[in-house]
Amino acid sequence: MVTGTLALLHTSPAHIPVFEGLRDEDHPGVELRHLVHEDLLTRAGAEGPQAVADDVREVIVRAVADGADAVLCTCSTIGGIAEACAAAVGVPVLRVDRPMAALAVAAGRSVAVVATVRSTLEPTVALVEEEAARAGRPVDVTTLVVEGAWERFLAGDREGCTVLVAAAVDTLEGVDAVVLAQASMADAADRTTLRVPVISSPRPGLRAAVLHDGAGVKS
Structure with missing residues (x-):
């Protein structure tokens, strides 16, 4: 109920x-x-x-x-x-995004935070590090801003935003998990070919x- x-x-x-x-x-x-x-x-x-x-x-x-x-x-x-x-x-x-961060930390030491808005990076990185400390696990966080994707999202081109984000994620190497820092990026999680968890928040x-x-x- x-x-x-x-x-x-x-x-x-x-x-x-x-x-x-x-x-x-x-x-x-x-x-x-x-x-x-x-x-x-x-x-x-x-x-x-x-x-x-x-x-x-x-x-x-x-x-x-x-x-x-x-x-x-x-x-x-x-x-x-x-x-x-x-x-x-x-x-x-x-x-x-807190549950997403916890899942990423559980997946391995190297976590990439991918965003389309630069202001999202600092709070998301801090959150991943906080969840790592809470779990007692070491973490190395790298960041990537997908240039042009947010502008497409704002213009109503969600497909274009998704394509750019997925392509950017697929360029990452040597990571154990990828965090899609904004809820607006969630569709890209199913469009990547990276063989590690690509985690969205919704x-x-x-x-x-x-x-x-x-x-x-x-x-």
């Missing part, structure tokens, strides 16, 4: 059908409430994630006041900012939020 509402904080409306589809496949009956704030990513990219910390907290506080039993931030750039709000709002606030992130202890949205 599913109870409660999970609010999803997005910085692109393109994520709504992705998470609706995953909910229908994996967690039918869970109520999702989508909150789209594209400006948060724009400002975080220009000024740094801390510049939007107060606004992120305001969005989360409002979501809880409106009845959310848990909040999942689907934007990697501001995920850490959102996660830090949990104590203040009294409900679980999760970042979608499915494991949503599962962690739905099953989170105390979230009130268990299935």
